[in-house]
Amino acid sequence: MIVAKFGGSSLASAKQFEKVKKIVSSNPDIQVVVVSAPGKRQSGDIKITDYLYTLRSHYKYGVPEDKIEGEIMNRYKEISDDLNLGYRIEDEIKTFFDSCNKNTDTNRIVSRGEYFSARLMAECLGFEFVDAADVLHFTFDGELDEESSSIAVREAVETYGRIVVPGFYGSYPNGDIHLFSRGGSDITGSYIAAFLGADVYENWTDVSGVYKADPRIVKGAEVVESITYEELREMSYMGADVLHQNSVRPCQTHNIPIHIKNTNDPDAPGTYIIEEAKQERPVTGLACKKGFVNFFVYKRHMANQIGFVYDVLEIFKRYNVSVEHIPTGMDNITVVVQEANVSKCIHKILSDLKEELECEVDFEKDMSLVAVVGLNMIGHIGLSAKVLSILASENINIKMIVQSPDEMNIMVGVDTKDADHALDALYQGLHEQNLL
Ligand code: ASP
Numbered sequence: 001m002i003v004a005k006f007g008g009s010s011l012a013s014a015k016q017f018e019k020v021k022k023i024v025s026s027n028p029d030i031q032v033v034v035v036s037a038p039g040k041r042q043s044g045d046i047k048i049t050d051y052l053y054t055l056r057s058h059y060k061y062g063v064p065e066d067k068i069e070g071e072i073m074n075r076y077k078e079i080s081d082d083l084n085l086g087y088r089i090e091d092e093i094k095t096f097f098d099s100c101n102k103n104t105d106t107n108r109i110v111s112r113g114e115y116f117s118a119r120l121m122a123e124c125l126g127f128e129f130v131d132a133a134d135v136l137h138f139t140f141d142g143e144l145d146e147e148s149s150s151i152a153v154r155e156a157v158e159t160y161g162r163i164v165v166p167g168f169y170g171s172y173p174n175g176d177i178h179l180f181s182r183g184g185s186d187i188t189g190s191y192i193a194a195f196l197g198a199d200v201y202e203n204w205t206d207v208s209g210v211y212k213a214d215p216r217i218v219k220g221a222e223v224v225e226s227i228t229y230e231e232l233r234e235m236s237y238m239g240a241d242v243l244h245q246n247s248v249r250p251c252q253t254h255n256i257p258i259h260i261k262n263t264n265d266p267d268a269p270g271t272y273i274i275e276e277a278k279q280e281r282p283v284t285g286l287a288c289k290k291g292f293v294n295f296f297v298y299k300r301h302m303a304n305q306i307g308f309v310y311d312v313l314e315i316f317k318r319y320n321v322s323v324e325h326i327p328t329g330m331d332n333i334t335v336v337v338q339e340a341n342v343s344k345c346i347h348k349i350l351s352d353l354k355e356e357l358e359c360e361v362d363f364e365k366d367m368s369l370v371a372v373v374g375l376n377m378i379g380h381i382g383l384s385a386k387v388l389s390i391l392a393s394e395n396i397n398i399k400m401i402v403q404s405p406d407e408m409n410i411m412v413g414v415d416t417k418d419a420d421h422a423l424d425a426l427y428q429g430l431h432e433q434n435l436l
Helices: 014-025 048-061 066-082 089-099 106-125 146-160 185-196 229-237 245-253 308-318 346-357 383-393 416-432
Strands: 002-006 030-035 163-166 169-171 177-179 200-205 226-228 258-262 271-274 285-298 323-325 332-338 360-373 400-403 409-415
Touching: 002 014, 002 185, 014 030, 014 066, 014 106, 030 106, 030 185, 048 066, 048 106, 066 089, 066 106, 089 106, 106 163, 106 169, 106 177, 146 163, 146 185, 163 185, 185 200, 185 245, 226 229, 229 245, 229 271, 229 285, 229 360, 245 258, 285 346, 285 416, 308 332, 308 346, 346 360, 360 416, 383 400, 383 409, 383 416, 409 416
Parallel strands: 002 030, 002 200, 030 163, 200 258, 226 271
Antiparallel strands: 169 177, 258 271, 285 332, 285 360, 323 332, 360 409, 400 409
8 A cells, every 4th residue: 555645846737736646546556645735837936835824924914915815726726727627626715715814823824735735636536535634633742643643544544545635734632733844745644654554655756766966966966776764864964855854754663665756757766765775885875965154162171171062062052053063172172053043143152152161262154064875884994085085186175074973974064165066076986986
């Protein structure tokens, strides 16, 4: 049995809905279809979810809403008309708009993107529509109640057979809507696959799998045939944008393979995300994450001062800033954090560090981390030497080197202006040496 999730680009127009229909109707094993809200039809287009966030602000601040309501209505109506569906989605959308006012809950408004998309898809496929609010139950602290959700999902499938479920949301015990974070329909699909003990969780998107490096930067980058859950989590965390980071765990826990497939090229083999690596080469993939800030802390004989690192980190905790890395030397320590997390408190942190720890401080923005990831890197002698020599031969300055303790990730910090060059050089260099 298969749970298949289709992302926003797979649902952006009637033509895309038809592709989904072809995929689903040619595979009777697909029992549950999870959908996102319609995404962009072309670059520059606006996703329905983004429209809904704006619409909510218009309601809240009393800005005229008819133009945005019209845009949303037209997107769904056009899909419905082009597919010749008997179901009048426009009536349901209008009733919803009429029910909204400045107090309407944001989550309810935003979740309608997936809700209406699933309504149309259920009609298009002839499957039963099952509202995610009825089967994904959250506790009041925002945790998914896995036990009761699992029972509800299984009951829905037993009762209705093949079903369509909107992604991205569920409900609190009082019926209010709770959203996963952006891109969260991936998480819905993964939980449903886990609850049903599916043979595979298919995640249909607009790329043909997980690439060995971002193909927008590395021309001709290949797709990985299979990758382990852990490798994918490392790559996603380091910026590879394939699946929502939190969508791996439910399938991983139940050992359900995730299969990334391309709705626009359904015959392409895609990528399997599984427990055991089938890779023979040491490196599985490369990723690059931009936007890091380095805080430099200098203090003579810092290495001998017990608790110094603790005191430094305590200041970052105070501002709720997650620390990514802390390379240390004799008299200095660098704290690496994501720029987005410190944009409002950089100067406060600097002043607290300086005053409380009586040290010299400085900071530098625009560092990027390039990650070389692979389970087979563990115990592979000479790999970091190869990585560093490739970068040296390209004249790229290295600002920081970190190897994760489990040895499956070597991260190199470079100036952001060098990041794409570094990624491309590493791809070509490691590939030529049959290491990637
Ligand atoms: N529609 C939501 C978003 O744009 C969720 C999703 O597509 O997974 O973030």
